[in-house]
Amino acid sequence: MEKKQNNGLRTVHPWQAQPQPITNIEREETYDIVVVGAGISGCVAAHSAAEAGAKVICVEKSNDITANGIDVGAIGTKLQKEAGIQLDKDLIARLLYQWGQSQVNYNLIRTYVDKSGEIFDYYCDLAKSKGLKVSLNSQNTARADWDTLEDRFKQFRTAHKFSDDERHYREDGKFVNANFVEMVRDAAKEHGVVFSFNTKAEQLIREKYGCYGDGENQNSGNGGRVTGVIVSDSSGYKILNATKGVILATGDIGGNKEMLECWSPICLRADRNAYAPKGFNTGDGIIMGMWIGAARSRCYPAPIIHAVNFLPLAAGMDTSWLTVNREGKRFCCEVAWEPMVTNARMNAPGNKAFAIFDSNYPEHAKKQEPIKFASVSASELHAKVEKAVQSGKIFKGETLEELAEAIGVPADNLRKTVAQYNKYCDSGFDPEFGVPSRFLCSVKDGPFYASLITSVQLAVPYGLHVDDNSQVCDEYDNPIPGLFAVGNVQGDFLANSYPVTVPGLNHGRCITFGRLVGQALAKS
Ligand SMILES: Cc1cc2nc3c(=O)[nH]c(=O)nc-3n(C[C@H](O)[C@H](O)[C@H](O)COP(=O)(O)OP(=O)(O)OC[C@H]3O[C@@H](n4cnc5c(N)ncnc54)[C@H](O)[C@@H]3O)c2cc1C
Numbered sequence: 001m002e003k004k005q006n007n008g009l010r011t012v013h014p015w016q017a018q019p020q021p022i023t024n025i026e027r028e029e030t031y032d033i034v035v036v037g038a039g040i041s042g043c044v045a046a047h048s049a050a051e052a053g054a055k056v057i058c059v060e061k062s063n064d065i066t067a068n069g070i071d072v073g074a075i076g077t078k079l080q081k082e083a084g085i086q087l088d089k090d091l092i093a094r095l096l097y098q099w100g101q102s103q104v105n106y107n108l109i110r111t112y113v114d115k116s117g118e119i120f121d122y123y124c125d126l127a128k129s130k131g132l133k134v135s136l137n138s139q140n141t142a143r144a145d146w147d148t149l150e151d152r153f154k155q156f157r158t159a160h161k162f163s164d165d166e167r168h169y170r171e172d173g174k175f176v177n178a179n180f181v182e183m184v185r186d187a188a189k190e191h192g193v194v195f196s197f198n199t200k201a202e203q204l205i206r207e208k209y210g211c212y213g214d215g216e217n218q219n220s221g222n223g224g225r226v227t228g229v230i231v232s233d234s235s236g237y238k239i240l241n242a243t244k245g246v247i248l249a250t251g252d253i254g255g256n257k258e259m260l261e262c263w264s265p266i267c268l269r270a271d272r273n274a275y276a277p278k279g280f281n282t283g284d285g286i287i288m289g290m291w292i293g294a295a296r297s298r299c300y301p302a303p304i305i306h307a308v309n310f311l312p313l314a315a316g317m318d319t320s321w322l323t324v325n326r327e328g329k330r331f332c333c334e335v336a337w338e339p340m341v342t343n344a345r346m347n348a349p350g351n352k353a354f355a356i357f358d359s360n361y362p363e364h365a366k367k368q369e370p371i372k373f374a375s376v377s378a379s380e381l382h383a384k385v386e387k388a389v390q391s392g393k394i395f396k397g398e399t400l401e402e403l404a405e406a407i408g409v410p411a412d413n414l415r416k417t418v419a420q421y422n423k424y425c426d427s428g429f430d431p432e433f434g435v436p437s438r439f440l441c442s443v444k445d446g447p448f449y450a451s452l453i454t455s456v457q458l459a460v461p462y463g464l465h466v467d468d469n470s471q472v473c474d475e476y477d478n479p480i481p482g483l484f485a486v487g488n489v490q491g492d493f494l495a496n497s498y499p500v501t502v503p504g505l506n507h508g509r510c511i512t513f514g515r516l517v518g519q520a521l522a523k524s
Pocket residue numbers: 036037038039040041042059060061062064065066067068069070071072073199200201202249250251252274275280281282284285304457458459486487488489503504505506507508510
């Protein structure tokens with residue numbers, strides 16, 4: 001992966017070396033604002049800037065917009081108020097900051113917490129005016145009563161979706177959130193935004209800096225304004241001048257193996273990357289930014305790793321079960337799935353772990369999630385689990401020894417682990433990991449079941465160091481004139497782990513900062 005520089009003395013990553021200047025540029029266009037990337041944050045930024053009167057182009061290296069997932073997290077929306085959901089903004093801000101282990105910028109978090117509701121309401125009204133349904137998503141991610149748990153397990157009912165049914169995908173196979181991003185793209189076009197697909201941003205242009213300036217300020221932190229972007233398309237290179245500024249919205253680093261090796265190696269232990277094969281999330285914004293003197297965030301990336309294929313989850317039982325490693329030993333806090341269980345799985349010996357449950361799983365599921373499973377019958381759950389057993393996706397043993405053999409863990413260890421765990425269940429107190437008693441489900445009555453725990457990488461948010469306004473900064477914390485970052489390439493908002501405290505947080509912050517930055521830059 002490492003490359004030699006021309007002098008052959010040092011080995012460097014692409015983001016550590018200056019690029020070769022691009023000289024064969026024959027075309028030039030001028031806009032007020034250039035947005036790089038047509039994902040959720042780029043589309044919102046472009047729309048908001050154009051709506052505020054700016055002449056905007058949004059360049060996208062793939063042939064279409066990017067839209068993933070379902071949930072959009074927002075706080076204090078009209079929909080929440082109508083449903084009687086009261087959210088404590090101060091508490092949410094404190095918990096998000098705590099998830100970032102004091103490495104993140106509290107002011108960015110506070111802006112999201114304070115502004116996401118009204119910004120969501122604006123798009124909710126726009127959706128309704130276009131006949132699009134918007135609803136609270138309390139079925140899947142924002143569990144109805146997890147805001148009553150102790151702080152480290154709390155989840156608030158922040159998730160909304162631009163649809164009113166339970167499906168994650170539309171008829172055309174696209175995620176439900178495509179309803180939102182397509183709506184914003186269309187609204188942006190109505191305001192005159194030019195979308196240029198199959199157009200890759202290659203390098204930023206900054207006055208008095210590096211390849212395109214006199215270079216004198218390259219290491220001083222004193223470079224000038226970012227005045228545009230050099231892009232490539234099927235006709236070659238062109239300069240897009242940006243009289244007001246450039247907004248980077250290039251997404252996460254999950255598709256860049258070299259970056260993951262350097263900054264988030266645990267991600268390489270995920271079973272798969274949900275974004276592949278699209279794979280356009282290669283951290284281009286970080287590289288282009290660093291080439292003109294921007295600093296990358298001093299936090300570590302915050303991978304979004306879900307247990308997408310975890311079988312009890314697939315069977316509608318996204319609940320907590322005794323989890324053991326390949327030694328048959330308990331090793332993690334089983335609440336909540338992501339990131340707790342998925343992170344621990346990726347760091348477990350052999351990168352393998354199993355969830356273990358007994359034949360009382362229907363009652364246990366109801367104990368864990370009384371609201372969700374109120375109307376689900378035991379026979380319904382039984383049918384799903386047996387189907388998974390038949391297809392070899394769930395392991396079953398009449399005895400614990402049989403189960404241990406089926407999953408290849410030492411039977412002695414499994415027996416001891418289960419005996420110890422059952423004591424915690426009986427007493428309602430888990431001294432090891434502090435799993436709340438409601439989620440402690442004993443493993444006593446055969447047949448016994450095991451399911452492999454999977455870890456699927458959705459996105460690996462990591463970005464450039466920004467100030468409170470999401471303006472990109474240099475190593476000396478000086479904002480770089482004319483350069484902003486939104487979405488996953490906005491650093492300093494998340495660190496180390498993705499907080500599930502606020503379901504839909506990432507889409508929520510993409511929309512919040514996309515809109516705020518787009519509007520502010522247009523008016524600047
Ligand atoms: C399967 C899946 C499900 C998810 N579900 C949820 C969910 O329910 N809720 C939630 O909050 N989050 C969810 N996420 C995470 C969330 O979707 C992303 O974090 C979010 O889309 C990031 O938006 P973005 O605008 O920063 O980047 P992206 O949406 O990734 O868009 C970045 C765009 O920039 C383009 N680009 C990159 N480099 C260049 C370049 N050099 N030139 C031009 N264009 C470039 C890319 O092609 C891409 O289109 C999910 C993610 C996945 C993969």
